[in-house]
Amino acid sequence: MVFSSVSFLFFFLPAVLLLYLFFGRYRNSILLIASLFFYFWGEGIYLLVMLLSIGTNFVCGNLMFYKGKLRKNARYILAIALVINFSMLGLFKYASFITDNINIFLGGIGLPLIRMGPTHLPIGISFFTFQAVSYLIDIYRGEVRPQKNLVRLALYISLFPQLIAGPIVRYRDIAPALSSRLFSAEDVADGIRRFIYGLSKKVLLANPLALTADTIFAIPASGLSTPVAWLGAVCFSLQIYFDFSGYSDMAIGLGRIFGFRFLENFNYPYIAKSIQDFWRRWHISLSSWFRDYLYIPLGGNRAGVLRTGIHLFIVFFLCGLWHGAAWTFVCWGLYHGFFLVLERTFIGTLLAKxxxxxxxxxxxxxIVVGWVIFKSETLADCGHYLAAMFYVHSVADQQLINFYLDKKLIWELSFAGMLSMPVVPALKRLYFSYKSSLSGQSFVFFHQGLFEGLRLCTLVVLSYFAVISLAADVYNPFIYFRF
Structure with missing residues (x-):
C-alpha cells in the first residue's frame, strides 16, 4: 500500500484520522497500530522483522544508558545492536547479491556453486534500519536519552508516514512530539496542502514521465537513436525527482497532520552548482546520515586530500549499495564519489571560475549520465545506452524521436522542468514583496483573500486531476518502494 493508491487515500487514511481525532488520549497507540497494520498489509509475516528491530533497539538502547558510566560495556552493547541491525539488512537485501557474485567466482575456477533460494526484500528495511542505528549511536554519544516507553520507540521506528521511503528521521528531531503534541486545525490544513502537492507531483508528473522513460530504456541497443536516448535520460531524471520528492512531500504532509514536523528532504537539486551542492539538496536525510555517522567518524576532510578522497569513496560506495544490491547502484555511487573527489582538486578550482x-x-x-547508470538493469545495458547517447550512428530500425515527443510529453517536460526550479518560491517572494508595498488595510485584506482563493482553487484542481488519474488506474510505479 503506497500513498498514491486508492486503498490508502479513501480507506486507510480516513479511518486512521477518525480514530486519531476521537480517541485523542490514545493517539500514540492508534498511530502505532495503524503503522503496524500498514506494514502488515504489504509485507505480511515480514512484519516480524520490524518487530525484532523494535525489540532489539529498545533493549539495547536502555542497556547502554543503564551502563552509561561504563563506556566499555556500552561499546559492546552498541556493537551487538549494530551487528543485529545490519545483519537483518544484509540477509534480506544483500544475501542473494553476494551469493551470485561468489558463484561467478566459484564457477570460474570449477568449484561447486552455493545453492540459495530467492530472498524477499521487506519494504522500507533500509530506512527503518538507518533510523534505528542513528538512535543507538546518538545514545552512545550522549546526545539523546533512551526511550523507556516501548510504544513511543516502536512508533518512532514504524511511523507509517515515513516508513516506506523516508525521510530518514532522527530520533532527537521528533522525541518531544512522541511524548506530547497538539492536534491543531492549522497543522491539519498545512499537512493536507503539502500532501496534495506531493501527490500531484507523483501522479501528474512522475507517472507520465515514467511511462516514456521505461519505454525508451526497454528499446534494444540496435534500435536506440541518440535523440531518443537523450529524451529517455531526461525523462527519467525528472521522473525520479518528482517521484521521490513527491513521496517526501506526502510523508512530510502526513507527519504534519499527526503533529510531527519532519525535516525537508529536497531543495531543488537540479539548480546545484556542483556535485557537492547537489548532495546538499538531494535526499538530504540520507546524505546527512552518511555525513554524521560515517564520513565524519572516518575523519572527514581533516586528514589531508588523499584520506579525504578515500573517505568519500567509502561513503559513496556504501551509498550506492544502500540504494540497491546491484553493480549499477555501486557504480552510480562511485561515479558520484569520483566527481566529489575531483571537485576537491585543482580541477574543482578551475570549474568554480x-x-x-x-x-x-x-x-x-x-547528474543525467549518473541517472542512466542508476536506471540500467546491468552494466552492459548501461554501456549500450551511454554509447547511444554520445555516439551518433544511423541504423535502419532506430526509433525516431517524433514517435515519443508528442504535444502531451512536451507539456509534461515543460511543466516538470519549470517546477524542478525554484519558480514557486520566487513567485511567493514576489507576491509578499508586492503585498508589503500596499497601503491601506482594505487592499491588504483583498489581496490576501485573493491569494488564499487562488491557492485553494489550485489545490482543488490538483486533487481532482490526481484522483481522476488514480481512478483510471494509470501507470503508477514507485522507484524507491523497495529501497
Whole structure:
C-alpha cells in the first residue's frame, strides 16, 4: 500500500484520522497500530522483522544508558545492536547479491556453486534500519536519552508516514512530539496542502514521465537513436525527482497532520552548482546520515586530500549499495564519489571560475549520465545506452524521436522542468514583496483573500486531476518502494 493508491487515500487514511481525532488520549497507540497494520498489509509475516528491530533497539538502547558510566560495556552493547541491525539488512537485501557474485567466482575456477533460494526484500528495511542505528549511536554519544516507553520507540521506528521511503528521521528531531503534541486545525490544513502537492507531483508528473522513460530504456541497443536516448535520460531524471520528492512531500504532509514536523528532504537539486551542492539538496536525510555517522567518524576532510578522497569513496560506495544490491547502484555511487573527489582538486578550482550557466550545464550533464547508470538493469545495458547517447550512428530500425515527443510529453517536460526550479518560491517572494508595498488595510485584506482563493482553487484542481488519474488506474510505479 503506497500513498498514491486508492486503498490508502479513501480507506486507510480516513479511518486512521477518525480514530486519531476521537480517541485523542490514545493517539500514540492508534498511530502505532495503524503503522503496524500498514506494514502488515504489504509485507505480511515480514512484519516480524520490524518487530525484532523494535525489540532489539529498545533493549539495547536502555542497556547502554543503564551502563552509561561504563563506556566499555556500552561499546559492546552498541556493537551487538549494530551487528543485529545490519545483519537483518544484509540477509534480506544483500544475501542473494553476494551469493551470485561468489558463484561467478566459484564457477570460474570449477568449484561447486552455493545453492540459495530467492530472498524477499521487506519494504522500507533500509530506512527503518538507518533510523534505528542513528538512535543507538546518538545514545552512545550522549546526545539523546533512551526511550523507556516501548510504544513511543516502536512508533518512532514504524511511523507509517515515513516508513516506506523516508525521510530518514532522527530520533532527537521528533522525541518531544512522541511524548506530547497538539492536534491543531492549522497543522491539519498545512499537512493536507503539502500532501496534495506531493501527490500531484507523483501522479501528474512522475507517472507520465515514467511511462516514456521505461519505454525508451526497454528499446534494444540496435534500435536506440541518440535523440531518443537523450529524451529517455531526461525523462527519467525528472521522473525520479518528482517521484521521490513527491513521496517526501506526502510523508512530510502526513507527519504534519499527526503533529510531527519532519525535516525537508529536497531543495531543488537540479539548480546545484556542483556535485557537492547537489548532495546538499538531494535526499538530504540520507546524505546527512552518511555525513554524521560515517564520513565524519572516518575523519572527514581533516586528514589531508588523499584520506579525504578515500573517505568519500567509502561513503559513496556504501551509498550506492544502500540504494540497491546491484553493480549499477555501486557504480552510480562511485561515479558520484569520483566527481566529489575531483571537485576537491585543482580541477574543482578551475570549474568554480567558469561562467555559472556553463558550470550549471556541466553539473546537470554529470547528474543525467549518473541517472542512466542508476536506471540500467546491468552494466552492459548501461554501456549500450551511454554509447547511444554520445555516439551518433544511423541504423535502419532506430526509433525516431517524433514517435515519443508528442504535444502531451512536451507539456509534461515543460511543466516538470519549470517546477524542478525554484519558480514557486520566487513567485511567493514576489507576491509578499508586492503585498508589503500596499497601503491601506482594505487592499491588504483583498489581496490576501485573493491569494488564499487562488491557492485553494489550485489545490482543488490538483486533487481532482490526481484522483481522476488514480481512478483510471494509470501507470503508477514507485522507484524507491523497495529501497
Amino acid at each position: 567558469i561562467w555559472q550557466p556553463v558550470r550549471h550545464g556541466i553539473v546537470l550533464l554529470i
